[in-house]
Each structure stands twice: as structure tokens, then as C-alpha cells.
Amino acid sequence: MAGQVERLGLAKIERHIFLCAQQSKPKCCSFEDSTESWVYLKKRIGELGLTQGKRVVYRSKVDCLRVCAHGPICVVWPDGIWYQRATPEVLERILQEHVLGGRPVSEYVIAAPAEDGDQAEP
Ligand code: FES
Structure with missing residues (x-):
């Protein structure tokens, strides 16, 4: 178990990206479009060296994030x-500007924490 935890870099995870992809009931986009995004995200996280080392970015495919549009x-x-x-x-852009640069890509943000900790829409 400890070896697997270390191999996965769990203690070094800086960010975790959840993407609605390959849904059992595609609603927010087509199955094909979400698959293209998922494949791209996995590939780019690897190419950017974010799967191990000091900065680890995890990615997980989820069936639905309940927004179901756009x-x-x-x-x-x-x-x-x-x-x-x-x-x-x-x-x-999310990888370059938000994950690596620390600046969310505002034109695509649909919700973000407010200063007081509540979730706010932009
Ligand atoms: S199907 Fe993508 S958020 Fe629900």
C-alpha cells in the first residue's frame, strides 16, 4: 500500500481536475466531445510532467457533475x-493559465468560491 501511495504521488497532489466525460447519459455535451477532452487532458498532464515530481496534478473522469449544460x-x-x-x-488554457500560472480562465468560469467562502457565480 505505501509503495503504491508513493508511486502515485498522493502526498504531492497540488490540484485535482474532475472532468465530466464518457458519460452514461451524455447531457452537457456529446460522448465523443467529452472523450476528446478527456484524452487530451490525460495526454497534456503527462506531457507537462505533472504526474510525478514536485507538482502532481491528478485527473479523474466522472460520469456527471450535475451541471448538464455547456x-x-x-x-x-x-x-x-x-x-x-x-x-x-x-x-x-486551464492547464497553462490556471494550474501552472495561478490565474483562472475567467471567460469559462461558471462558479468560484467567494471571498467569504461561499460559492459565487462570476
Ligand atoms: S452530463 Fe456533464 S455535467 Fe451532467
Whole structure:
């Protein structure tokens, strides 16, 4: 167990991206579009060296994030920033500008924590 935990870099996870993809009932976008986004996200996280080392970014495919419109929908934790229309192009911006640069991609944000800790829409 400890070896697997270390191999996965669980203690070094900086961010975790959840993407609505390959849904059992596609509602926010087509199955094909979400698959394209999922494949792209996995590939780019690997290419950017974010699967191991100091900065580890996890990605998980989820069946539905309950927004069900203008997808693919994704959310970046622990920031609590929700995005719409997470196409490969938008995911690239999320990786470059938000994950690596620390600045959410505001034009695609649909919800983010407010200053007082409540969730707020932009
Ligand atoms: S099907 Fe994507 S958020 Fe519900």
C-alpha cells in the first residue's frame, strides 16, 4: 500500500481536475466531445510532467457533475473553480493559465468560491 501511495504521488497532489466525460447519459455535451477532452487532458498532464515530481496534478473522469449544460464541465480542486465548455483548447488554457500560472480562465468560469467562502457565480 505505501509503495503504491508513493508511486502515485498522493502526498504531492497540488490540484485535482474532475472532468465530466464518457458519460452514461451524455447531457452537457456529446460522448465523443467529452472523450476528446478527456484524452487530451490525460495526454497534456503527462506531457507537462505533472504526474510525478514536485507538482502532481491528478485527473479523474466522472460520469456527471450535475451541471448538464455547456459541457464538458470540469472543476479544479482545491480551488473550487468550475468551468464550462472544457474543450481541448480550453483545457490547455486551464492547464497553462490556471494550474501552472495561478490565474483562472475567467471567460469559462461558471462558479468560484467567494471571498467569504461561499460559492459565487462570476
Ligand atoms: S452530463 Fe456533464 S455535467 Fe451532467
